[in-house]
Amino acid sequence: MKPPRILVFDIFGTVVDWHGSIVRELGQRFPQVDADAFALAWRAGYQPAMEAVRSGGRGFVKLDVLHREILDGLLPRFGLAHLGEAERADLNRVWHRLAAWPDSVAGLTRLKSRFTICSLSNGNLGLLTDMAKAAGLPWDCVLSAEVFRAYKPDPRVYLGAADVFEAAPGEVMMVAAHHEDLAAARNCGLMTAYIERPLEFGAAHIKDVSPVAANTLHARDLLHLADQMGC
Structure with missing residues (x-):
């Protein structure tokens, strides 16, 4: 394998534990709420919200905006409709505070x-920068769908990341815990590395992390990936 020049990383689930982080914070704030169900429901709104942008049904908006819209719709279902603006805004920023694996x-x-x-996430720049600061993530560069005004798996995101570094797509490796993200990157000519995150959705919802032969590399975690990359 000819090594890539650039490694770009999916973030939610791959580098940070969104489910565990949200469950912990909700448990502290609202012990009466089923935090597992709340976290899963919040995340379940993610793809439909982005699809409205991808399909052209609405213009590009930052993920923070989409997360807040999903949150506002969830609160009544979980008995939290009484939360005021300040509480809602701070709760929405839990995505900025996610803990690293x-x-x-x-x-x-x-x-x-x-x-x-480099990050290559659907999260917006402010979110990813806050997260990196809080979790100690040592990025050389923070890239986001916001830069390209398109959400993955739009090819503009993957090809745009290569263009930022004046690299050919084949000089870039996408690292992710989601096969659909890697498939889209591969279709754009990027190398791909799959990271196993069986607990992404929590211990009660173990994820299938079986290898896919089309990926360039398959790793248990980022330390294992570093082993395979000779670091």
Whole structure:
């Protein structure tokens, strides 16, 4: 394998534990709420909200806006319709405070020693920057769908990331815990590395992390990926 120049990373589920982080914060704030169900429902609104943008049904808006719209729709279902604006705004920012998986910082640091590492997420720039600051994620660069005004799996995101670094698509490796993200990247000519995150949706909802032969690499976590990349 000819090594890539640039590694670009999906974030939610791949680098950070969105489910566990939201469950912990909800449990502290609202112990009466089924935090597992709330976290899953919030995330379930993610793809439909982005699809409205992808389909041209609405103009591009930041993920923070979409998360807030989904949140406002969820609150009555979970007995939280009484929350005021300040509480809703702060709760929506839980996505800025997501904790990294235990291997993420060490794995990224090792990979950074040899490669340029960069986020490539549907999260907006402010969200990703706040998250990196809070979780200690050592990015060389923060890239977001917001830069390209398109949500993955739109090819503009993957090809745009390569263009930022004046790299050919084949010099870029997409790293993600989601096969659909990797398939879209592969269709654009990127190399792909799958990261197993069986607990992405929580211990009660174990995810199938079976290998897909089309991926360039398959790793247990980011430390294992660093091993495979010679870092």
